Amino acid sequence: MMDADLSPLVLLGGGPDGWGPALLAAAMLTLAVAAAAMAIGTVLGAALTAALMSRRRWLARAAATYGLILRGVPELLVVLLLYFGAPGLLASVAALMGSPAPGSPPAFLTGCLAIGLVSAAYQAEVFRGGLLAVPPGQIEAAIAAGMGPFTRLRRIIAPQVLHRVLPPLGNIWQFNLKDSALVSITGLAELMRVSLVAAGSTRRPFLFFAAAMVLYLVLTSASSALFRLVETRGQRWAGGR
Template sequence: MSGYYASILQGALLTVGVSLSALLLAVLLGLIGAAAKLSGRKLPVALATVYTTVVRGVPELVLMLLIFYGGTIGMNNLLEWMGSKSTFDINPFLAGVLTIGFIYGAYMTETFRGAILAIPKGQMEAAWAFGMGPVRTFLRITAPQMVRYALPGFTNNWLVLIKATALISLIGLHEMTYLAKQASAATREPFTFFLFAAALFLVYTSVSLWALRRLERRYSIGVRRAAT
């Protein structure tokens, strides 16, 4: 039994790797999507709107299967059309990271967009009046305040993202949910191993919640002092 627990713990490390990699992609897509929606230009706004609408309206599992199987079929058809005899197989880790990052990038888009809209527009106009460019204004004025407004939504998205990594087990990635399923099938004790995996997820989410709440308090120090 101890060997199965050790295997699940190794899979738990892979789960962390997938989660953090997907988070980086989601944050990047979220910033791009929020900038597109707030740009005021028709094409970027339309593309970002389609992205957030479609992604948030289709289940994560369906998108994951489409990317994993559909992407493989599409690439192989492209290689065949180009006359190549080689075949393409997408890595389950990469498929999981791309899918989860792509999905939660849509949620991050709305989180960041709402956070930026919460900042008084006069502050950015004042920065422009002092001669700050768009990049400097974002780094010095918008970003620090955006973090404070975005942290509650970001925390929720991150917690859901961690749990969504369990779906990657369906495409063959040996993360802890997949290994817990294998252990339960071998020992016929599904409750024991799935409970162990659930406890590990609870540890991840609890630690994340504690750290993000401390970060939220850190970014709210000036606000709390002003209110007092």
Template sequence: MLELLSFGDRGWGDQLLMGAAMTVAVSVSAFLLGLVFGAAGAAAKLGGNLLLAGLAEVYTTVIRGVPELLVIYLLFFGGSGMVMAVARVFGYDGYVEVNAFTIGVVAVGLISGAYSTEVIRGAVQAVPHGQIEAAKACGMGRWLILRRVLVPQTLRFALPGLGNVWQLTLKDTSLISVTALAEIMRMAHVAAGSTREPFLFYATAAVLYLILTSVSTAVFERAERHAMRGVRRA
């Protein structure tokens, strides 16, 4: 039975590994996109502009209160339509097809971003206000304060929370399999269907996810230790 997992023509090993690579690619892209959304969302919530803060609040409430699967379906079935509507505004009337990878990254990125927003907002607020005042007193400009005082410390405070968001994002990519993107779940589904060995392939998929989550836990632990190297322990 295990030869079904071997590499080459007879087994599904290489397909599953390719699936794992695709899962990593989608997760990393979606997580980075989520960081962009998260930084923008946190800036909007903390910026003092009521309209922007309200929009960011709606974004995080809706995305965090609605099932991930629903968001993915919405973009999968409606994504091309949305892009075409925008294209029509700019005078292009043809058919636009958005590929599954892009839809997956945008959908999971939107979800990831909603959680990142809250993590980054909390981290920014955790930077002691006195430090900002001190920086101002030294005559630093807004950008310099951001670059030298706010961002380095925010990153450190946000790291544990972002680790959680990464794990969520990684697991959420399994839902993209409904759009037939060839990631781990999709490959396992296809293999299970054609060999009639569903248990073997879904169990293998589970093991692949466990490896990915364990490795990322270790990486984030190291990153946290690295980020905390300047902090005195009590």
């Protein structure tokens, strides 16, 4: 029997003709890409925040320029630049140095890095806004009370920053999760890529794109619920400091 003649339950099931396990594995890989990109964005975003708030003007301007560029170009362009453009550039540099050309970068690493670089530009502004929202008088009062830097961070700064940055960080996470679909152009078997392959193999595009939509909605809905839970816990922590 041709794939096009099989029922949706069979095609989406776990049998020999079913794509269910592949779609679920792809959904988990999508989640891994988004999580790794979020981690990269958080670390780099924190460094950019420190640079933006630095007294060294050249450092602040460099961080601001980074944010302006990465927030102003499409994420797809960043993926294309890193996956297809960077190897050619590195090959030219290697040729000048008499070294062998490096191969294509790993699709997973490239996708995580591309999305993470863009995510960092947004997270930096979120962190900066959270820090600027802490009243300077509270920090001055904590210093006058003899609190050390770690105590000030734990009792004054961190609870207020956490309370303010969690909602926008939740939005950025959702963007990362959906932007992971762009990594499909590298051939990585994430949810969008597997859906495209399944749709082409079975000639049932509506079925598999609808299934992908449902899986994306499950991931985003579960993420929203988790962030709401963490935000509630964060409010309790901030209130109990």
